[in-house]
Amino acid sequence: MPESPEVQALAEQLDERMAGHVITAISGVDPRIVKTRNRPPASIEGARIDGVRRFGKYLGFDLDGQWLVLSFGRNGWIRLRQDGTPDPDDRGYAVAAVTLDDGAQMQFVETGDFLAAAAWVVDAPDDVAGVAGLGPDPISPDFDSADLERAMGSRRKQIKALLQEQRSLAGIGNAYSDEILHRARLSPMRHAAALTTDERARLYQAVVDVMRRAVDDRRGVPADGLKRAKIAAMAVHGRGGQACPVCGDTIADHVFGGASAQLCPTCQPEIV
Template identity: 50%
Template sequence: MPESPEVDALAGFLAERATGRVIRHADVLEFRTIKTRGAPPETIVGRTVAGARRHGKHIELVLDDGSLVVSLGRHGWMRWFDAAQSPAAPDAPPALAEFGLSDDSRLEATDAGTWVSLGLFVVADPFDVPAVAKLGPDPADPSFSRSDFDAALGGRRKQVKAILQEQESIAGIGNAYSDEILHLARVSPVVHAARLAADETDRLFSATVSTVRDAVAARRGVPIDELKAQKVAAMRVHGRTGEPCPVCGDTIRDLTFSGTSAQYCPTCQNGGVPL
């Protein structure tokens, strides 16, 4: 699942490469990606790209008139091809939409899942996209504060891992970085926000900000086709089931609960007791 550090790097890449180019054609290969039926992607042909921005886990391609917002969903991503560049490998995720730009460059929106999670919105304003309008504060933003974080937790009787991934409460975090945050904070993935001690909340806030911002900085400038590998390589516990914890050496374990999964260290996060 794309999360804010990688999507931020993608936005930076597109802002650098696509700005100033004219959209020459727009081909949608999977009609289910179109979320604004009254303004399909073909209507942006002839518009000039003015930049790119991230909103949570969404990409906005800023145009000289309106925007194309791409909801990457669970399995979506984007590929860039310069004029002389070879097409994607046969085993690469399929392109569900293709945008031809001036200078014969090309941008593809892809989806690697078995069901379509990618969404394309042609809008006058990015906040016309319901999921963007509902986004909570973003830990990557310098203005993100402790009061924002406390409001998201709000003493709720809900598992902290779920709150970290709840885009309306805190924007940009998914399954992988929530595992990393909880491990750094030494907090169990199943504890409810209402049961956090004051020192646990302090650690969780610090871990949320540092994990997201450090990852954003680390991914900046990485080629977009290498971002997934960089993310995987940087994980301490997520995707590391059966490996030793880098902090204490205990074995990283996997837990499936409430329709999600978590990788965690029993010693660091639950007093040595496996969940």
């Protein structure tokens, strides 16, 4: 699933490429992605793109008084065709296409078997319930330890699930929650309420370090390479059976409470 570092890098690329251009056509829209039936994507034909921004894992296009907001779901992404030239990444199928006044085309694509991509045309991003409900964003320079404390409080909720809870913290998904907990040396099964002051401080620093470093590392990576760059950068996520890059122990695949995680048993011991 695309997470905020990759969506941020994508938003910056699209902003540079598309801002100032006019949408001349919206085509090939799969009706299943449209969440605002009274304002279909075709209604934005002729609109000028003033900018592209990220909201958690959502992508928003500022259209001078209205917004096109996209959710990638689990396997959605953007494919760019510059002046009719095919993008090198042709996996998946287009569920909508946006053509600009210079002939370039942005395709909204679904690369999985289950269609979860979604699109809204709204007056403001907060008109999308998922955007309005987002918690503080760790990538923002305004995010501080008090934001994390408010998210955790004294909740008896496993910290991996809490990190992925978008109303508590925006933009973190399955992969980066594994990376954050490995950096913080915490088991994903621990409850927020059980963390010590030192563990909370480690968790905050890991959240900030992992998420902001990922944004820096993704900048400049072409849109079609962002997913591969994310996978290549993982220390433990998706690396079950491999050696931990910190201690050399074998990374374990762990299933608990309907969730799954990759972790290092030595770096992240489970405390009962």
